Amino acid sequence: MIAIYANASQQIGYGHVMRQIALIEVLLNKQHKVTLFYRDLAPQLHDKLSGMGVVLKFAVDEIALVTMLSKADILIVDDYALSNETIIQLKNTVKQLVIFDDGTYQEPLEFDLIVNPSDVVDTIHKAPRVLQGLDYRLIRSEFKSYRARESFIEKSIFISLGGTDVKMLTPELCQQLVASNDITKLVVAVSSSCSENTLTLLNRLKQHAKFELHIDYPNLARLMSEADIAITSGGGSLYELMYLGVPTIALVLVDNQSQALDSTLNNAAYQCIDFRNKQPDFANVVKQALFLLNSADKKRKLSLYGQQAIDGMAAERIIEALD
Numbered sequence: 001m002i003a004i005y006a007n008a009s010q011q012i013g014y015g016h017v018m019r020q021i022a023l024i025e026v027l028l029n030k031q032h033k034v035t036l037f038y039r040d041l042a043p044q045l046h047d048k049l050s051g052m053g054v055v056l057k058f059a060v061d062e063i064a065l066v067t068m069l070s071k072a073d074i075l076i077v078d079d080y081a082l083s084n085e086t087i088i089q090l091k092n093t094v095k096q097l098v099i100f101d102d103g104t105y106q107e108p109l110e111f112d113l114i115v116n117p118s119d120v121v122d123t124i125h126k127a128p129r130v131l132q133g134l135d136y137r138l139i140r141s142e143f144k145s146y147r148a149r150e151s152f153i154e155k156s157i158f159i160s161l162g163g164t165d166v167k168m169l170t171p172e173l174c175q176q177l178v179a180s181n182d183i184t185k186l187v188v189a190v191s192s193s194c195s196e197n198t199l200t201l202l203n204r205l206k207q208h209a210k211f212e213l214h215i216d217y218p219n220l221a222r223l224m225s226e227a228d229i230a231i232t233s234g235g236g237s238l239y240e241l242m243y244l245g246v247p248t249i250a251l252v253l254v255d256n257q258s259q260a261l262d263s264t265l266n267n268a269a270y271q272c273i274d275f276r277n278k279q280p281d282f283a284n285v286v287k288q289a290l291f292l293l294n295s296a297d298k299k300r301k302l303s304l305y306g307q308q309a310i311d312g313m314a315a316e317r318i319i320e321a322l323d
Contacts, residue, residue: 002027002034002322003072003094005065005079009040010193014163015235016078017045019100022138023076024054026315035072037065042193044216062086069094074322080104080256098322101125102256115318120259131321137239139312146225147312149245149303155293156185158227158246160220160237163191167253169280171201173231176286178208182293187212187223229292229299231285234260234272242269242306247299249288251275269305 004024008017020036027034035055049056059065062082066089069075075090078100082090087109091097099109101116101123111127117136157177161170170188178186188202192215205211217223221244224230230241230248234257241248248270250260255276266272271292273285292298 001072002032002074002076003037003069004034004076005037005059005082006077007038007040007079007081008042008045010042010164010195011166012040012080013166013235014042014045014191014193016100017041017049018140018163019138019236020076020078021049021052022140023315023318024049024052025141026319028053030319037068042191044191044193066090066093074098076100084109096322099125099127103259104256113321117314118259119265120262129321131318134239134309135311135317136314137310138236138314138318139240139243139310140221142219143221143224143240143243144312146221146244147307149225152226152228152246153185154228155183156187156226156228157183157289157293158187158189158224158230158241159232160189161231161233161251161253162235162237164193165190165195165198168195168198169251169253169275171198171205172280173282173285174202174205174211176282177289178205178211180286180290182290183210185210185212187214187227189214189217189220189223192216229289231289233257238270239310243310243312245303245307247292247302248306249273249285249292251285265305265309268301269309270302 004020006016006020008014024034037057037059039059072094074096075094076098096112098113099111101114103121109125114123114125114127114130115136116123116132119134202213224241224246225244227246230246232238234250234252238250250270250272252258252261252274260272
């Protein structure tokens with residue numbers, strides 16, 4: 001059995017589970033049986049994974065998790081919250097322990113395989129094999145048919161600051177952007193797990209003809225590919241947009257996204273803005289977005305470098321390492 005431990009909720013966002021879906025798709029195609037263990041899982045993702053044929057198992061706490069995984073051949077951990085003690089127990093319980101390392105666990109730990117998709121920060125942990133760099137940025141299969149990006153809507157902007165928009169930034173950003181005459185269309189994607197206040201404010205913006213709101217939209221790849229430019233967070237969506245060749249402004253919202261600022265890809269494959277301040281500078285984002293929107297040369301360069309950096313083959317490489 002191949003087991004995955006990951007969580008998704010309004011508080012922590014959907015990023016961990018969403019990137020594991022890319023791996024799960026390939027595992028299922030190779031006839032592997034996959035079980036996802038979780039403590040929090042948004043209903044939309046529960047339904048999606050169940051429909052894919054993934055076995056879902058709720059773990060009430062870490063003690064229960066270790067017990068439930070006693071027969072796992074491979075365990076893939078994509079989570080920030082497990083204690084070091086539980087990680088050590090799992091290493092002694094399962095045959096092969098794999099970690100997706102985003103630099104969260106601060107004390108060195110031992111694993112059998114480390115996947116660190118950062119092109120900036122080296123892992124501090126130890127394993128016989130370490131998969132490091134952008135070759136291991138997972139891209140879901142739904143994006144692959146849109147990579148050619150044969151057409152897009154000129155002067156349109158796609159916005160997604162994480163499925164749950166944990167910091168509730170999207171309404172204010174959209175309020176400022178929708179007033180610009182340079183923008184023909186403003187397309188926003190969120191999940192129904194956003195706060196009620198966020199959804200209320202976004203729904204009010206639908207009075208503007210250029211504003212388009214999508215809640216739990218099943219084909220984000222299409223929405224992304226149709227945009228002239230995009231504004232997203234410095235997480236997984238950034239690399240999906242790079243794969244599609246959509247010129248993107250990435251907002252660093254939390255510390256574990258800060259590597260997007262330090263990467264040599266910043267200002268080459270995307271533009272990055274540190275947005276961790278207590279008083280976010282929305283005006284600067286609007287200024288940068290409008291400049292990019294009206295710069296054909298800059299858009300062309302970002303698109304080219306973005307697609308060169310992300311080839312969409314990460315899942316196959318990781319599974320080869322598991323075998």
